[in-house]
């Protein structure tokens with residue numbers, strides 16, 4: 473269903489991806505660059521960003537920690553000063569460490585909240601004035617199927633992704649009338665540094681390149697929710713509908729134990 477202005481032609485459009493030194497963000501930035509977009513990549517690792525720029529002539533890098541509100545503001549201001557507009561802002565920064573209630577670690581939980589959720593609020597604060605002034609552009613938040621319902625080992629990660637998904641829905645309601653697109657991305661398992669430490673079988677594991685193709689396809693279709701790989705995410709969407717007792721029995725038996 474077409475819920476957003478469709479983005480069909482990337483030529484000359486300005487795109488900023490926060491969390492683009494590796495994985496899904498990097499692959500998406502690479503494809504946008506290939507389609508003619510002016511891409512700004514951000515993450516903490518200056519080295520990873522430099523490697524991207526070296527391989528993608530004309531692209532730009534700004535090393536920032538997404539938990540640094542001032543740095544995001546300055547980066548957004550400099551981007552708008554250089555290019556005069558912002559067509560796409562993507563929040564893809566994320567961290568994951570397994571956590572259970574039986575070995576609760578408050579610092580780990582708060583770190584997830586800062587990187588996975590509060591950083592997205594900082595990005596909004598940095599770019600919304602420009603998007604509203606333009607009456608256009610697109611905001612995309614990379615959430616996760618782990619935000620659909622509670623999962624084992626997901627005590628720190630899952631709630632931040634549920635919050636991001638909810639945030640995207642509210643943003644859509646608020647911004648659609650102003651001509652600003654909003655999308656939320658729900659990847660299943662993707663083979664990236666984030667999942668490299670997982671000790672359990674990851675069903676329907678896919679690559680960052682396939683993930684990037686799905687994301688670009690979603691933006692082109694004007695989708696609000698972009699989820700993949702469908703053979704996995706459709707099943708999890710169905711599991712959202714299960715009664716609590718049945719859901720807890722199935723999930724408690726199958727993952728991360």
Ligand SMILES: NC(=O)c1ccc[n+]([C@@H]2O[C@H](COP(=O)([O-])OP(=O)(O)OC[C@H]3O[C@@H](n4cnc5c(N)ncnc54)[C@H](OP(=O)(O)O)[C@@H]3O)[C@@H](O)[C@H]2O)c1
Pocket residue numbers: 490491492493494495496497514515516517518520536537538539563564565566567568587614615616617658659660661662663664665666667
């Ligand atoms: N892989 C999966 O199976 C999967 C599934 C569902 C959702 N996701 C989500 O997809 C997004 C991308 O993850 P990925 O799988 O591609 O993992 P990844 O390769 O580890 O990418 C994470 C990106 O976030 C950046 N980042 C981390 N902390 C940051 C911070 N404080 N400030 C700025 N940038 C930061 C990392 O760069 P630096 O370390 O250089 O800062 C990196 O560029 C994440 O939001 C993740 O939760 C992934």
